[in-house]
Amino acid sequence: MTLLRVEKVTKRFGSLTAIENVSLTIEPGELRAIIGPNGAGKTTFFNLISGLFPPSEGRVRLDDQDVTALSPEERVRRGMARTFQITEIFPELSVIENLRVAVEMAEGHSLSAWLSPASKRAVNNRLDQLLTTGNLTGKTDVRVGALSHGDQRAAEIMMALALKPRLLLLDEPTAGMGDQETYNVAQLVRRLHRREGLTIMLIEHDMRVVFNLADRIMVLGEGRVLAEGTPQEIAANEDVQRAYLGEVAK
Ligand SMILES: Nc1ncnc2c1ncn2[C@@H]1O[C@H](COP(=O)(O)OP(=O)(O)OP(=O)(O)O)[C@@H](O)[C@H]1O
Numbered sequence: 001m002t003l004l005r006v007e008k009v010t011k012r013f014g015s016l017t018a019i020e021n022v023s024l025t026i027e028p029g030e031l032r033a034i035i036g037p038n039g040a041g042k043t044t045f046f047n048l049i050s051g052l053f054p055p056s057e058g059r060v061r062l063d064d065q066d067v068t069a070l071s072p073e074e075r076v077r078r079g080m081a082r083t084f085q086i087t088e089i090f091p092e093l094s095v096i097e098n099l100r101v102a103v104e105m106a107e108g109h110s111l112s113a114w115l116s117p118a119s120k121r122a123v124n125n126r127l128d129q130l131l132t133t134g135n136l137t138g139k140t141d142v143r144v145g146a147l148s149h150g151d152q153r154a155a156e157i158m159m160a161l162a163l164k165p166r167l168l169l170l171d172e173p174t175a176g177m178g179d180q181e182t183y184n185v186a187q188l189v190r191r192l193h194r195r196e197g198l199t200i201m202l203i204e205h206d207m208r209v210v211f212n213l214a215d216r217i218m219v220l221g222e223g224r225v226l227a228e229g230t231p232q233e234i235a236a237n238e239d240v241q242r243a244y245l246g247e248v249a250k
């Protein structure tokens with residue numbers, strides 16, 4: 001079954017058309033990158049998929065069910081989670097406190113102080129798993145605001161993972177990072193895809209990350225699909241080179 005099907009979505013903000021007639025399908029197990037210049041509409045496209053606002057036209061289907069009118073929370077319940085271009089995390093809380101909020105919410109405990117021993121064990125096991133997956137076991141009690149950029153992003157991705165998504169949307173996970181941190185975050189994304197079998201959509205400016213990770217790439221320009229294909233096809237596409245890759249190489 002197709003996991004995500006976006007059908008001819010358009011999003012207008014007043015006279016500006018940020019996304020115009022964009023369609024895409026994501027099969028389970030894919031790792032799809034969305035690239036394009038600043039202002040191309042990439043984040044807007046994610047906002048439409050995750051339900052932050054409705055499209056002006058078009059539909060979004062998850063598991064072949066129309067979710068266009070559903071809230072972001074309902075989409076999370078149905079298996080979608082995302083991270084934002086600007087890290088969204090509680091900087092004053094420690095790594096484990098941040099993750100605990102996400103895990104307890106995902107388990108439906110809503111911050112209850114009175115968990116049964118079995119529930120407590122389940123939460124703690126899940127926390128251990130997330131800390132291991134995110135390579136954060138040594139930083140459990142560090143305040144998130146004091147972590148490196150890369151570890152903050154890892155913690156944020158683990159918070160999204162706590163929601164047990166089948167489809168994970170990552171908006172520029174390596175934004176503003178140096179080479180080593182970029183590499184670490186890219187490795188984390190690869191592990192989530194390969195080991196946890198997660199289906200991932202990734203907005204990314206770093207072409208090394210894109211071409212290393214993605215099975216397929218969609219290129220957006222001025223709200224429209226410029227090209228769609230494998231990394232090899234995209235690298236060889238002259239329209240894309242003119243519109244985008246050439247810019248990057250300059
Ligand atoms: N909520 C909004 N209200 C009005 N205009 C918006 C809104 N969100 C985005 N836009 C506009 O839509 C266009 C696309 O923006 P978007 O943030 O989707 O681009 P992007 O491809 O993610 O860019 P970047 O690479 O800089 O993150 C821009 O012109 C932006 O100013």
Ligand SMILES: [Mg+2]
Nearest residue numbers: 042043044085
């Ligand atoms: Mg953006």
